[in-house]
Amino acid sequence: MKILSASQTRSADAYTIAHEPITSLDLMERAAGALVHWLKQKYTAQIPFHIFCGPGNNGGDGLAAARLLHQDGYDVWVYLLEASQNKSSDFTQNLERLPQAIPVVRVQTEEDLPAALPKGSIALDSLFGSGLSRPLEGIYAQAVAFLNRQPAPVISIDIPSGLFADAPTPAQSAVVQAAVTLTFERPKMAFLLPASGAYAGEWHVLPIGLHPTFLEQTDSPYHLLVPQHIKSLLRPRQKFSHKGTFGHALLVGGSYGKMGAITMSGHAALRAGLGLLTVQVPHIGYTILQTALPEAMVLTDDHAHHLTRFPEDLTKYQCVGIGPGLGQAEASQLALERLFQQVTPPLVLDADALNLVATDRLLRQHLPPHSILTPHPKEFERLTGPATDDFHRLQLLKEFCAQYQCYVVLKGAHTCIGTPAGEFYFNTTGNPGMATGGTGDVLTGILTGLRAQGYSALEACQLGVYLHGLAGNLAAQAEGQISLIASDLYKYLGAAFRKASE
Numbered sequence: 001m002k003i004l005s006a007s008q009t010r011s012a013d014a015y016t017i018a019h020e021p022i023t024s025l026d027l028m029e030r031a032a033g034a035l036v037h038w039l040k041q042k043y044t045a046q047i048p049f050h051i052f053c054g055p056g057n058n059g060g061d062g063l064a065a066a067r068l069l070h071q072d073g074y075d076v077w078v079y080l081l082e083a084s085q086n087k088s089s090d091f092t093q094n095l096e097r098l099p100q101a102i103p104v105v106r107v108q109t110e111e112d113l114p115a116a117l118p119k120g121s122i123a124l125d126s127l128f129g130s131g132l133s134r135p136l137e138g139i140y141a142q143a144v145a146f147l148n149r150q151p152a153p154v155i156s157i158d159i160p161s162g163l164f165a166d167a168p169t170p171a172q173s174a175v176v177q178a179a180v181t182l183t184f185e186r187p188k189m190a191f192l193l194p195a196s197g198a199y200a201g202e203w204h205v206l207p208i209g210l211h212p213t214f215l216e217q218t219d220s221p222y223h224l225l226v227p228q229h230i231k232s233l234l235r236p237r238q239k240f241s242h243k244g245t246f247g248h249a250l251l252v253g254g255s256y257g258k259m260g261a262i263t264m265s266g267h268a269a270l271r272a273g274l275g276l277l278t279v280q281v282p283h284i285g286y287t288i289l290q291t292a293l294p295e296a297m298v299l300t301d302d303h304a305h306h307l308t309r310f311p312e313d314l315t316k317y318q319c320v321g322i323g324p325g326l327g328q329a330e331a332s333q334l335a336l337e338r339l340f341q342q343v344t345p346p347l348v349l350d351a352d353a354l355n356l357v358a359t360d361r362l363l364r365q366h367l368p369p370h371s372i373l374t375p376h377p378k379e380f381e382r383l384t385g386p387a388t389d390d391f392h393r394l395q396l397l398k399e400f401c402a403q404y405q406c407y408v409v410l411k412g413a414h415t416c417i418g419t420p421a422g423e424f425y426f427n428t429t430g431n432p433g434m435a436t437g438g439t440g441d442v443l444t445g446i447l448t449g450l451r452a453q454g455y456s457a458l459e460a461c462q463l464g465v466y467l468h469g470l471a472g473n474l475a476a477q478a479e480g481q482i483s484l485i486a487s488d489l490y491k492y493l494g495a496a497f498r499k500a501s502e
């Protein structure tokens, strides 16, 4: 699913108005109808709503929602913050349509705000939407501070007021901290990025029937991974298949005290449907692997504690995953340099393999094209240097993927896959329970297992991050987020495959 910028959303709006056709006022009515439908599912008419409206169409949405809620028997209070001279026409018309019975407070100074919102009420934030052109100041900033100190949950309409949809919001700006954001048609980029995403709270996308032709014809490099797409990628198993059909992968890693990482990667690769797995570990790992992962074949290095060489012949593997628990011994670095200089099957690089690539120019120069790299933000920073903000980080991601013709899975709450073609895919599964040691090793295993089965690099990344997060969600449902540990992820991977193919 494409993610649109604020200006593309405005164009989608205009295209829909012209081609459906529908009046702008009726489109706003449809948006307000979708909002009220959602609110009515969640809150009974005993819950009062306090609606804070700004001067533009976001404020117009709030006014239309106030009227519809009132018609449905809800108690509604409206607060108008329209210091601006630029009131939108749809705002003005919805103000005229507001029933007399709804109390309206005109807020010009902070003294016009109530002392506090009544207990048990809900605040609706329709101060500013995607038309925000500068940080909020004066009475608008004061209203945001007021909303943020209320115990009443704040539901933001379209986007938390004060947050820029697709540009960095300056530090110290006044931004509404929403409990919930009800956004129209497509999520905003700001919801997916670490510095701004938390403002949106739990966000829900409400379709409002923007014209499908516009959505199809508009290009955007930003995409959201949605269940329908993931389902379309999954390949069912054929009756006359055998283990050779599902690929042979090599996983390379482990060092003294870090054998768990490579063991978990191995479990995950097999649970991802891989046919055959060989794991290469330092000598100390032999008994560990043969005991903990009897499904895998084990190759050992002469060195007891870390790897000093990789197999000479890689032709029998369809994918090689390198890094979990590898360590950064010089001998391992030299072995990686030698590996990069031979023709390799597709590679998945994680953890210390990435740290070695970050510090070794030779490794970077010879990074085999179409490799998959799976850094967390700190590892990514080691590869590219620091980013000034989240949008700059996406720019660095794009440049890195283009320069090295690789796929980068930048891990986070909404893991982002960068591609050599300059596209970005944001994941929608996963939860904070997964912020625990070893979950990255599991992801490496899943990606290696999928790639070895013949999924393309992009397909493997999309399926891998989505299923990894889905397994985390299913594990959290059963075990709770707090107690979730990395091995739960591969235990629930089968259930995740089942759910994704429903």
Ligand SMILES: NC(=O)C1=CN([C@@H]2O[C@H](COP(=O)(O)OP(=O)(O)OC[C@H]3O[C@@H](n4cnc5c(N)ncnc54)[C@H](OP(=O)(O)O)[C@@H]3O)[C@@H](O)[C@H]2O)[C@@H](O)CC1
Pocket (backbone or CB within 6 Å): 009, 010, 012, 013, 027, 028, 031, 054, 055, 056, 057, 058, 059, 060, 061, 084, 086, 087, 088, 127, 128, 129, 130, 131, 132, 133, 134, 135, 136, 137, 140, 157, 158, 159, 184, 185, 208, 210
């Ligand atoms: N597109 C869709 O699909 C649909 C969109 N809909 C809704 O429309 C919303 C977008 O509406 P919008 O464009 O009128 O923008 P909105 O944010 O309400 O305000 C802009 C006004 O605020 C002003 N202003 C800006 N920054 C300011 C500041 N810091 N301090 C003070 N003033 C500031 C700015 O004036 P400026 O000074 O920049 O000229 C302008 O007057 C969208 O989020 C959604 O809720 C739905 O109704 C239907 C379908």
Ligand SMILES: [K+]
Pocket (backbone or CB within 6 Å): 058, 125, 126, 127, 128, 129, 156, 157, 158, 159, 160, 161
């Ligand atoms: K808003």
